[in-house]
Amino acid sequence: MTIQEIQEEIVDEFSMFDDWMQRYEYMIELGKSLPLIQEKYKTEDNIIKGCQSKVWVHAEMKDNKVEFTADSDAIITKGIIAILIRTFSGQHPTDIIKADTNFIDEIGLKEHLSPTRANGLVSMIKQIKLYAVAYQTQLN
């Protein structure tokens, strides 16, 4: 699936919920089911410092696709990470670089991706794109 298709699928899933509580509960579930980053990648180098919650991201290139794994010490942050990983992991670097994250607004989680929210997520997206840029350079 393309990034666009995955995002539409996620928006679809979230549209089933009537209120924020159901959305949050679903997100917490997603967070719990997130395939965890391997312990060896949970290093200081891979840590993205938000003021409040820590976020780790690891990337690898396989068959010209970037595979991401990530984790956080806060479960709501982890839920959003799960959504972002689902969107970006296994995609071609060029597609990752071009993609936007506006769908997060549509599923009612906009506040968590505000640049002033101290949770590390905005920096995480930046990091994902930086990895994509780096891998794209390798491909060229």
Add this chain to the structure above:
Amino acid sequence: MQKEMNMLDVLKIREDFPILKRKINGKPLVYFDNAATSQTPLAVIDAIVDYYSNYNSNIHRGVHTLSQEATDAYEMARKKVQEHFNAKHSYEIILTSGTTHSINIVATGFTNLLSKGDEIIVSALEHHSNIVPWQMLCERAGAVLKVIPMNLEGELVMDVYEQLLSDKTKLVFVNHISNALGTINPIEKIIHKAHKVGAAVLIDGAQSCPHIKPDLQALDVDFYVASAHKLCGPTGVGLLYGKEEWLNKLPPYQGGGEMIDQVTFEKTTYAGLPHKFEAGTPNICGGIAFGVALDYMNAIGFDTIAAYEKELLEYGTEKLLEIEGLKIYGTSKNKTSVISFNIGDIHPYDIGSIVDKLGVAVRTGHHCAQPIMDFYKIPGTVRASFSFYNTKEEIDILVEAVKKAKMMLS
């Protein structure tokens, strides 16, 4: 108990704060982030509007009517600050941009007053703004930073403090109340012991000023700093109090207008107190509004405020502790209306995010006091801080919100 509630008449007081009528995510706002900043009563908002509507102009230099009116109002505010904190002279009150600015004036000013090997004592309960400037000072002056440790209750270990004091100690810096835990530190004792070895003491009153009206002369403290926005005033204004002899010893912090006596390209002589430390156009409106905020709080009375907030603290502590697995950090008997807590290993960010959805504003994180979090080995806490305009009903809403968060997150 009912009588004290009536004495304060919280419902009438709430009418003074327009923001308390706001709805957040469709729910009535419950504002429990008072330790970060207090809300602003109409009297203060009106003073700000009045200033910009009627007499906005620069102070201390103009001969025209507006400038004179603004100067009088600004200097009147300084007088109010002096009277409120009971400083000996109004020129010992330096109006600054806030606590951090005030601390930096002192920390920078001491650079040339210290010698290599001199010692500075801070406490384990400090806010970063009362740690970093002193670390920077120590680097500049070759001085050594010593730390008064804390115990599990969140209190300073006074025996160790006494051992740290020596004739090498030149300065002691302690907050009156810890922002992260609410502990009230025994500042009288701290000041007294420091003076015995000839050290100067700076008390950071940022957290205590909304709850306790200090008597600076009785305390015999050398420096005291606080911010207006914790006291129902606007942001961007605060005070540095210093004893006259100390302020005369410190060099100016910034060069600019207002702080000079004579300027030639060969030499500039500085203005006297307080202007020596007030370079440039100050926050005139903010200063005036600060004075009005003090009037507002004094009309209610700090004893009344303290008694009511104590009731809120006791009620909030009791109700929150009914939640299974909830642990309060900072359990000193001497504390103000701040409750810092966690539930099991749930991340404070998660709790904060969910209670916000329910209209409740709390602070989450390390509260700019990482050493305290490191001491407890936690990433941070959820902090609910109550003010005199909060109610027990709001505490009930907080408790329900936290229970809901716990249910969703466990």
